[in-house]
Amino acid sequence: MTERERWVTRWxxxxxxxxxxxxxxxxxxxxxxxxxxxxxxxxxxxxLALFLLAVPLMWCEWAMGRYGGRHxxxxxxxIFALLWRRPIAKYLGVLGVFLPIxxxxxxxxxxxxTLGYSVFSLLGQYxxxxxxxxxxxxxxxxxxxxxxxxxxxxxxxFFFLVTMGLNWWIVRQGVAKGIERLALVAMPLLFLFGVIxxxxxxxxxxxxxxxxxxxALNGLGFVWNPDFSRLGDAKVWLAAAGQIFFTTGxxxxxxxxxxxxxxxxxxxxxxxxxxxxxxEVAEVILGGSIAIPIAFAFFGAPSTLEVARSGAYNLxxxxxxxxxQFLPMGGLLGMLWFLLLFLAALTSSVALMQPLIAFLQxxxxxxxxxxxxxxxxxxxxxxxxxxxxxxxxxxxEMDFWCGTFGVALFALIECVIFVWLFxxxxxxxxxxxxxxxxxxxxxxxxLKYVTPLYLGVLxxxxxxxxxxxxxxxxxxxxxxxxxxxxxxxxxVGLIGLLCLxxxxxxxxxxxxLPPHQILLEKR
Amino acid sequence: MTAAGWxxxxxxxxxxxxxxxxxxxxxxTAPEE
Numbered sequence: 169m170t171e172r173e174r175w176v177t178r179w180x181x182x183x184x185x186x187x188x189x190x191x192x193x194x195x196x197x198x199x200x201x202x203x204x205x206x207x208x209x210x211x212x213x214x215x216l217a218l219f220l221l222a223v224p225l226m227w228c229e230w231a232m233g234r235y236g237g238r239h240x241x242x243x244x245x246x247i248f249a250l251l252w253r254r255p256i257a258k259y260l261g262v263l264g265v266f267l268p269i270x271x272x273x274x275x276x277x278x279x280x281x282t283l284g285y286s287v288f289s290l291l292g293q294y295x296x297x298x299x300x301x302x303x304x305x306x307x308x309x310x311x312x313x314x315x316x317x318x319x320x321x322x323x324x325x326f327f328f329l330v331t332m333g334l335n336w337w338i339v340r341q342g343v344a345k346g347i348e349r350l351a352l353v354a355m356p357l358l359f360l361f362g363v364i365x366x367x368x369x370x371x372x373x374x375x376x377x378x379x380x381x382x383x384a385l386n387g388l389g390f391v392w393n394p395d396f397s398r399l400g401d402a403k404v405w406l407a408a409a410g411q412i413f414f415t416t417g418x419x420x421x422x423x424x425x426x427x428x429x430x431x432x433x434x435x436x437x438x439x440x441x442x443x444x445x446x447x448e449v450a451e452v453i454l455g456g457s458i459a460i461p462i463a464f465a466f467f468g469a470p471s472t473l474e475v476a477r478s479g480a481y482n483l484x485x486x487x488x489x490x491x492x493q494f495l496p497m498g499g500l501l502g503m504l505w506f507l508l509l510f511l512a513a514l515t516s517s518v519a520l521m522q523p524l525i526a527f528l529q530x531x532x533x534x535x536x537x538x539x540x541x542x543x544x545x546x547x548x549x550x551x552x553x554x555x556x557x558x559x560x561x562x563x564x565e566m567d568f569w570c571g572t573f574g575v576a577l578f579a580l581i582e583c584v585i586f587v588w589l590f591x592x593x594x595x596x597x598x599x600x601x602x603x604x605x606x607x608x609x610x611x612x613x614x615l616k617y618v619t620p621l622y623l624g625v626l627x628x629x630x631x632x633x634x635x636x637x638x639x640x641x642x643x644x645x646x647x648x649x650x651x652x653x654x655x656x657x658x659x660v661g662l663i664g665l666l667c668l669x670x671x672x673x674x675x676x677x678x679x680x681l682p683p684h685q686i687l688l689e690k691r
Numbered sequence: 692m693t694a695a696g697w698x699x700x701x702x703x704x705x706x707x708x709x710x711x712x713x714x715x716x717x718x719x720t721a722p723e724e
Contacts, residue, residue: 178718208699215706389692392700435721442714448707604721 172240173343175429180348182443183355185426187515189417189447192278195509196480198451199460201411202391203476206398213408221409222416224611224619225579226444228586229418230436231599233427242428242526244421245670251590258674262666263578264421265523270570270659272520273550274563276331279513282506284310284327285485289502294489303486311558336544338518339525342536343429347518354511361508362454368501369462375494379468387464390472391456409626415451416444419579422519425526433602459483466491484509521547531673553654560651561644568638569659576627583620592616
């Protein structure tokens with residue numbers, strides 16, 4: 169590396185950032201959440217959370233990432249230490265490395281299911297399994313939980329290895345040659361697959377002649393018909409804010425790293441907003457128009473509600489494969505559906521690996537090859553816990569502490585550090601450095617008061633609602649307890665290791681020069 | 692799908708597409724960095 173890596177094109181940056189945000193949640197979690205929480209009425213708290221929580225926070229993350237990159241730091245320990253010159257700042261920033269690496273440990277395993285299922289769809293592996301119960305059993309068998317369709321975990325493990333290999337190969341190429349090139353190919357393909365599926369779903373009519381009202385267009389009603397009585401339920405508001413968190417990728421620590429590879433005077437206001445809105449197109453327009461409407465067309469209203477209640481994975485891996493078998497060229501459509509999910513997941517998983525890679529490169533001065541090797545090894549080894557302990561709840565345990573509790577906590581911390589401790593006026597000026605448009609001052613007020621308050625309420629509500637039950641392992645079978653503890657040990661071990669590495673980096677590594685200059689001098 | 696459902700869908704899609712297209716227009720007409 170002769171200098172800090174940079175995005176080559178503006179469109180490459182936009183698509184890579186959008187790829188980071190667009191994930192499985194856009195196509196599986198969003199329609200389920202909307203259908204369960206008041207349909208169109210859910211979209212009121214959803215859009216409020218988007219503009220009061222996600223968009224301001226996204227601007228903060230882009231601006232602090234670009235600021236860090238200017239000083240040779242891409243990950244949050246280095247960025248927080250620049251923004252708030254206190255020793256504790258870098259340790260708070262460790263969360264921004266710990267969360268994405270912990271999430272990607274189980275995310276790559278789920279990602280590998282989508283790759284496996286796209287191959288199964290093409291080869292007709294699940295042909296003849298035409299009930300949702302049967303497909304649930306097929307999924308459980310694939311996960312090694314029964315032996316009806318697969319003898320063990322071998323097939324799942326094979327696809328996991330392929331997924332890991334692909335992730336490793338992409339991140340090893342670097343930001344411009346790996347991640348940017350992937351985004352330039354994968355994102356247009358993802359949108360193409362999405363549009364093909366939406367057109368197919370919305371033109372399907374009513375598959376059952378006995379129920380002409382049961383068409384996919386009417387199925388859109390499940391996502392959009394408003395039930396205003398649900399707006400009085402605090403859970404609906406929390407669910408909407410939660411969905412916004414999961415879908416936009418704020419609070420994970422990955423946006424800052426991508427932003428650190430921007431040019432010094434690149435705009436963050438419009439470019440950042442464009443990535444959030446691209447994510448919303450994938451979610452609100454594509455994600456809301458595929459799975460739930462087609463489930464309605466084939467199974468009717470009561471069963472669709474049941475499908476939505478059974479969760480996102482059941483919708484994606486049990487219900488959709490059944491539906492595709494009833495359609496002409498169903499194998500091909502099934503492959504498109506799972507490839508769409510795979511591309512969405514792949515562009516997110518490479519982004520989630522980047523914070524640790526950047527941390528090892530920028531703070532510990534490792535070269536990219538070694539940083540990538542260590543990161544991929546941690547993900548590969550760590551993934552065995554959620555993989556083998558899936559039934560024991562290891563994945564759910566990690567998902568709560570990292571994907572819910574940790575993300576809200578980290579978002580609150582970064583918002584306070586950037587807006588309050590760095591100072592509101594400096595934060596505002598940093599956001600507008602090189603901006604294509606000037607934001608109304610109203611957004612400064614939102615950044616200072618509304619977003620942190622919103623985040624605080626969200627964090628307390630999630631911790632209060634789910635924390636005690638998860639902490640005490642409520643309802644867990646005795647056989648599950650060791651797996652849940654294994655997941656906790658993995659997380660504690662990772663956070664301990666990262667704190668230790670941070671302490672070492674700040675004590676032993678020469679911090680008087682930006683990392684790329686030190687590498688140049690070593691040469 | 693009720694009339695209110697179509698109205699919410701139109702508003703939701705409109706906000707999302709409108710803002711996306713505006714952003715893409717601003718970016719594509721911005722001077723090269």
